[in-house]
Amino acid sequence: MNPVAVSLRRRQFVAGLAGASLLAPALLRAQTAPAKRIRIGSPDLGTAGKSSPGASTLAVVQAHQWLEEAFAKDGIEVQWNFFRGAGPAVAEALAAKQLDIVYLGDLASVIHKARGLPTRYIVPTGRGSNSYLATAPGSPIRSVADLKGKRVSVLKGTAYQRPFDNLLATAGLTEKDVKLINMDWPSSKAAVVAGQIDATFGGSDLFVLRDKGVQIPLSTRGRGPAFAINAGALATEDFVVNQAPLVQRVVTQLVRASHWASQEGNREALVALFASNSGNPETPFREELAGDNLSQRYSPLIDDGLIAGYQGVHDEGLKLGLIRQGYDVKSWFEPRFVQQALRELKLEKAWKETDAAGKAQGHA
Numbered sequence: 001m002n003p004v005a006v007s008l009r010r011r012q013f014v015a016g017l018a019g020a021s022l023l024a025p026a027l028l029r030a031q032t033a034p035a036k037r038i039r040i041g042s043p044d045l046g047t048a049g050k051s052s053p054g055a056s057t058l059a060v061v062q063a064h065q066w067l068e069e070a071f072a073k074d075g076i077e078v079q080w081n082f083f084r085g086a087g088p089a090v091a092e093a094l095a096a097k098q099l100d101i102v103y104l105g106d107l108a109s110v111i112h113k114a115r116g117l118p119t120r121y122i123v124p125t126g127r128g129s130n131s132y133l134a135t136a137p138g139s140p141i142r143s144v145a146d147l148k149g150k151r152v153s154v155l156k157g158t159a160y161q162r163p164f165d166n167l168l169a170t171a172g173l174t175e176k177d178v179k180l181i182n183m184d185w186p187s188s189k190a191a192v193v194a195g196q197i198d199a200t201f202g203g204s205d206l207f208v209l210r211d212k213g214v215q216i217p218l219s220t221r222g223r224g225p226a227f228a229i230n231a232g233a234l235a236t237e238d239f240v241v242n243q244a245p246l247v248q249r250v251v252t253q254l255v256r257a258s259h260w261a262s263q264e265g266n267r268e269a270l271v272a273l274f275a276s277n278s279g280n281p282e283t284p285f286r287e288e289l290a291g292d293n294l295s296q297r298y299s300p301l302i303d304d305g306l307i308a309g310y311q312g313v314h315d316e317g318l319k320l321g322l323i324r325q326g327y328d329v330k331s332w333f334e335p336r337f338v339q340q341a342l343r344e345l346k347l348e349k350a351w352k353e354t355d356a357a358g359k360a361q362g363h364a
Contacts, residue, residue, distance in 0.1 A: 037077035041099040044082035048279030051082035056125040060257035105159025114323040118237040134206040137213030144171035150198040153183040204288035251337035258300040302335040305354025
């Protein structure tokens with residue numbers, strides 16, 4: 001090759017490197033510039049015209065407007081998005097890149113991750129929730145075995161599907177043994193009150209139907225981890241990578257909410273907050289939290305017990321055919337944000353870690 005041409009190419013290559021080195025910081029700054037808004041998504045567990053993420057620490061943050069307060073000085077908007085279609089609807093919005101952080105129950109989180117939605121688990125917002133079976137007025141259903149052949153509604157793809165399937169299994173039944181109807185929560189409530197279905201399976205909000213003649217003959221309380229529901233906040237991988245400082249500030253407020261909700265002295269205030277924020281009566285929340293250790297229920301720790309719980313959901317999801325493709329559950333969790341929040345708030349010893357069996361270890 002002509003020596004002049006070689007020299008020219010070398011000069012062009014060096015100039016290109018120099019230009020790239022000057023451009024790289026600019027690109028990095030552009031990628032990590034703080035977002036102008038944080039888009040939060042959640043199933044809508046409110047009623048009477050109110051939208052709410054239910055009995056979670058996210059509801060505490062929402063009611064106190066702690067996120068708005070934390071980001072106001074930076075001019076960052078906190079955008080709340082609530083979905084009547086629950087987990088499946090949240091997943092659609094995630095897939096369309098319309099959300100940055102979402103609140104979901106365990107099964108929905110696992111299903112969406114298994115289907116390829118790029119999320120990271122950043123903080124639990126509530127552990128060990130129970131599920132309940134509500135029956136139509138005058139229904140003879142008293143046991144799990146009585147459900148055989150009956151019309152029962154469950155909102156598929158939500159955290160309630162797994163404990164329902166496990167409850168059926170205690171009587172040797174599967175979903176095929178009942179006339180399973182996939183119906184959203186408001187429609188299910190109306191249908192069971194009207195006797196259009198025999199029963200519906202869901203959360204503690206079903207207690208509001210008792211004054212309409214509906215009975216609550218079965219629950220999952222005390223049946224163990226396979227029947228309990230955990231919930232948490234997930235962030236998109238893009239948001240974690242490019243907006244880590246904002247993720248940290250969100251998690252810090254959720255850990256702050258966990259600490260407030262964990263105080264026994266705040267039990268009545270917590271029940272009142274959940275009711276006011278959601279438009280529901282206090283009864284469902286009081287029934288759900290009755291006898292619970294609030295510190296265990298609202299622990300923000302990403303510990304062995306939490307990870308084991310989600311691993312169980314993952315494995316049972318594969319077994320039941322609720323998910324087709326598994327993934328590495330442990331690597332899905334991103335504990336650094338909680339750990340930093342605990343240091344910032346000086347709450348390193350506020351909660352006991354749990355082991356893989358869900359038992360508290362050490363000292364709070």
